[in-house]
Amino acid sequence: MSPAGPLPFPPERPLWQQEAREEFPIVTAHPELAYLDSAATSQKPRAVLEAVQTYLTTSNANAGRGTYPWANRTTELVESTRERVKEFLHDPEPGRSGVHFTSGATEGLRTVARDWLVPYLRDGDEILVPYADHRANLDPWLEAQRLLAERGVQVRVQALPYQAGSGDYDHVALRQAVGPRTRFVAATHVHHVYGGDMNVHRIREAVGPDVAICLDAAQSVGHLPVHLDDPSLDVDFVVFSGHKVMALPGSGAIWARNARGPAFLPEGWQGTPNTAGIVSLRAALDWLDAIGPERVAHWTTMLSTRLTDRLGRLRPYEIVGCQASLPADSALPAEQRRRGIVTFRHRDIPSDDLGFILFSHGFMVRADSMCQAGSDGRDASVRVSLHVYNTVEEIDRLLAVLASLA
Numbered sequence: 001m002s003p004a005g006p007l008p009f010p011p012e013r014p015l016w017q018q019e020a021r022e023e024f025p026i027v028t029a030h031p032e033l034a035y036l037d038s039a040a041t042s043q044k045p046r047a048v049l050e051a052v053q054t055y056l057t058t059s060n061a062n063a064g065r066g067t068y069p070w071a072n073r074t075t076e077l078v079e080s081t082r083e084r085v086k087e088f089l090h091d092p093e094p095g096r097s098g099v100h101f102t103s104g105a106t107e108g109l110r111t112v113a114r115d116w117l118v119p120y121l122r123d124g125d126e127i128l129v130p131y132a133d134h135r136a137n138l139d140p141w142l143e144a145q146r147l148l149a150e151r152g153v154q155v156r157v158q159a160l161p162y163q164a165g166s167g168d169y170d171h172v173a174l175r176q177a178v179g180p181r182t183r184f185v186a187a188t189h190v191h192h193v194y195g196g197d198m199n200v201h202r203i204r205e206a207v208g209p210d211v212a213i214c215l216d217a218a219q220s221v222g223h224l225p226v227h228l229d230d231p232s233l234d235v236d237f238v239v240f241s242g243h244k245v246m247a248l249p250g251s252g253a254i255w256a257r258n259a260r261g262p263a264f265l266p267e268g269w270q271g272t273p274n275t276a277g278i279v280s281l282r283a284a285l286d287w288l289d290a291i292g293p294e295r296v297a298h299w300t301t302m303l304s305t306r307l308t309d310r311l312g313r314l315r316p317y318e319i320v321g322c323q324a325s326l327p328a329d330s331a332l333p334a335e336q337r338r339r340g341i342v343t344f345r346h347r348d349i350p351s352d353d354l355g356f357i358l359f360s361h362g363f364m365v366r367a368d369s370m371c372q373a374g375s376d377g378r379d380a381s382v383r384v385s386l387h388v389y390n391t392v393e394e395i396d397r398l399l400a401v402l403a404s405l406a
Contacts, residue, residue: 013391017299020291021389023047034394036365039192039219039341039385041243044280048246051283052276063273074275081282085253088285089221089238092229097257100266101273101281104252105218106136108239109186111254112214113140115267116237117184118147120212126156127184128177128207131373132167134192137216138373141186160187167194167321171202178207183261185213187235189220193370193383194321195304195341201232212236212260218244222288223340223387224297228255236260242277246284251277291388300340300386303395307342307384310399314406318345320381340386343370349405351380358382361401363394 022028023045027035035043055077061070063078082099091097102108121127121144129141141157148155161173169187185207188198203213214237220226222245227233236259242251251274256264288296311317320343346354355367366383369375384398 016291016295017388017391020045021391023287024389025049027389032362034363034390034398036363036384036386036390036394036398038387038390039244039383040366041249042222042246042387043389044246044248045284045287047287048248048280048283052248052280055279056276060275063275065272077282078273078275078278081278084282084285085255088226088289089255090225090227090229091255093257096259097255098264100254100256100264101278102239102252102254103250103274104241104243105216105239106241108241108252108254109136109214109216110140110143111266112237112239112256112264113144114147116256116262116264117141117144120261121148121153121155121183123153123155124181125183126158126179126181127186128158128160128174128182129186130169130188131159132162133188133373134216134218135371135373136218137186137188156181160185165322166196167191168196169198169203171199171206174203174206178211182207182211185211187213187215189215189217189226190223190339190341191321192219192341193343193372193381195338195343195385196322197339200235204232204234209234210260214239219339219341221245222284222293222296223300225293228257237264242281242284245281246287247281248274248277250274251281253281296388297339299388300390301338303386303390303392304338304340304342304384306392307395307399308338311342311344311402314403316347316349316406317402318347320344341383342385343381343383345381346405351382354382354405357405358398358401361397363398363401 024043025046026043059070059073061074063075085099086094086097102111127141130137145155145157158177161170161177163170185203187200187203189200190197200215213235215235217226217238217240221240236257238255240252243249258264308319312319345351351367355365358365369379370383
């Protein structure tokens with residue numbers, strides 16, 4: 001889009017988005033504030049809050065540890081939510097796959113590393129992991145390597161290659177990195193800093209049909225449609241956090257396809273589950289399905305396109321990652337499409353200072369190094385992350401403030 005061109009899509013808000021925004025009490029209670037930090041945690045719709053309150057005041061009990069009605073109801077809620085997760089992810093073979101609840105994506109990835117990857121690998125095997133994604137998707141695999149080394153099993157860890165500038169994986173170089181002993185790849189679906197769709201289908205093309213892939217989906221599940229019945233999304237694990245899917249903190253899930261390697265069975269005694277968190281996850285998935293993940297993705301992509309387009313015209317700002325953002329209905333390659341996340345720096349104002357300045361104008365953003373592996377305070381930036389409750393008016397107000405600092 002040329003600098004003189006119009007901003008993406010007109011400012012009129014569709015009725016469905018207006019109604020969706022009204023479902024978030026914390027958002028509507030503070031119209032003077034704009035919450036732009038949904039990549040850190042999402043706000044909760046009324047349906048989730050009411051579901052948790054109803055559960056805690058009518059049938060709160062432990063799951064799998066009683067025969068009375070409240071306990072039976074809780075057990076049924078937990079088990080049915082496993083199936084609900086499969087349904088939400090469009091699992092093509094729900095009878096084969098499994099769902100394990102965790103406290104979030106970090107614990108989920110560590111569980112896959114400890115309880116599945118460590119027993120699976122043999123001396124001389126190789127794995128590919130992302131060294132520039134969230135630390136939660138790097139540290140567990142390095143820990144697995146250390147655990148194996150303590151047992152005398154030497155595993156080679158290679159870095160996933162990245163394209164310069166865009167932050168996307170370099171799928172051409174990835175083909176060259178794969179060898180006959182490559183057993184496992186850890187990847188990210190949507191990058192938590194760059195905001196880009198990481199084109200997981202190209203990872204499968206590059207590594208071939210036999211290598212297991214674990215997908216960190218913390219920024220995709222609940223933000224855009226995730227169709228595991230699509231052959232292009234042929235992965236073995238999907239791990240996500242509940243609190244980023246409009247559920248309560250301390251909830252999350254691992255979905256395991258159980259198609260490559262041994263079936264995923266978490267080791268050790270399984271204690272009391274976070275029943276309230278699981279109830280909230282069920283309610284959140286129901287709410288998102290009713291709104292439509294496609295509409296959510298289209299809305300947030302449009303907002304990020306609008307922000308990226310105008311921000312790119314302001315001289316003092318450097319956009320981190322891909323410098324462009326395609327509209328949601330663009331037919332061009334997806335590597336330029338931002339999924340509701342726009343990260344940038346001001347060339348003269350430190351990012352943490354800019355974060356404070358923006359809050360003084362009513363904008364809640366993240367301003368630090370974003371838990372990105374390999375980064376430190378010198379890599380700090382400002383991240384705007386969007387969800388269905390954000391509006392065009394908020395983006396335009398933000399742009400006006402940023403322009404005043406140019």
